[in-house]
Amino acid sequence: MRPASPELYRAHGLTIRSDYPLPMLPAPGTAPPDLVVVRGEDRTVPDADEAGSTRLAETRDPGGRVFSSFTRTPGGVDLRWPGICRMRADQQVRRVLVDHEPGVDDDLVAVLVAGAVVSVHLLLHGRLVLHASAVEVQGAAVAFVGGAGAGKSTVAALFGRAGHPLVTDDVLRVDPRGRGGAVAHRGGLGLRLRERAASLAEGVRAATTGDGRIAVGLPVTAAATLPLRACLVPRPMHRGGGVALEPLPAVGRMLALLRCPRVVGWSDGPTSARQFALAGDLAEIVPVAAVDLPWGPPFDPTVPARVVEALEAL
């Protein structure tokens, strides 16, 4: 089914026109889109990559089956999720046509558009993409960096409930600017929490997302960009303990930024080299620290204030 009218959104420094409703702020109607996502047809997603294609990224499920396969083809870029959808784009991923596996819901595809497609677009345009959520603290962005299930969204929700506006969830575009520091871009609206963090959604639970998580509506920063104050790697302490910040040494800073890429399994050399260089730039100009956090449920509402206090010494 084709939506009645595509919407125009603004997130990650991009203007996005999408047939799928995305959890992002609306963009002015006159803005030319950087990325256009069009709903195509219902058709079976092929199991194999197109002949003559070269691999950009691939992930497999625990059973060894391909979960996602991104390739560059003679005609552009092919993003395949067998059993879910196939997205065919031009070489710069500016226009994406999405075919659904019959029966797959638009909401699930919307999650892939807001996350993976936006990330691939940014990567191929040479932007630094961190697998991170971020919140606003005293006029700057503080990012929580980590892989899937590391607690990024949970910490961001804890901060959101303590009055810190959300900057982004799961995808963070950062522009390192040398001695000028680094700029974090506002992403989408709301957070996607796993069930074990459901207590943080009490009173602010919005809906269930297409991938089965809890969508949480919390205030979002009014700023399209913010200076990036720090990148923190959450270390959930399930047996209690206090908040403790441990600044990472040089190599550790860069590895912390690179270790958990937003697009897993990326193997395209030039793009990887660009991310490597940008992460090195960022590691030189923005503090990166591991942070011990008393974990829940129940989650301690005083944790954000203690982290903010610890940040002052960073």
Added chain:
Amino acid sequence: MVTSGAAAPSFAFPETVLTREVSGELVLLDLAREHYYGLDRIAADIVGRLTRLPHDDALAELCRDYEVAPEVLRRDVQHLVDELLAAGLLRRTAP
């Protein structure tokens, strides 16, 4: 043929290995294996000299700049080089 007066270094990073110095330490990305590695300041300094200078000149410089017995230095440098060669993070440029 035009030749440079400077002697060639004994080692180089393979083309598939990217390097980045961060505050004196060194991060290496092996594009072929998609692995990252980190070297602390001293290891980064050793590798930096080995990829700029002939082996014996690099050892002489290191011996001058670090308080270490020559035989200990030679052994430690060889150990580091062996590890990096085995990991494919360094290659010999000369026999």
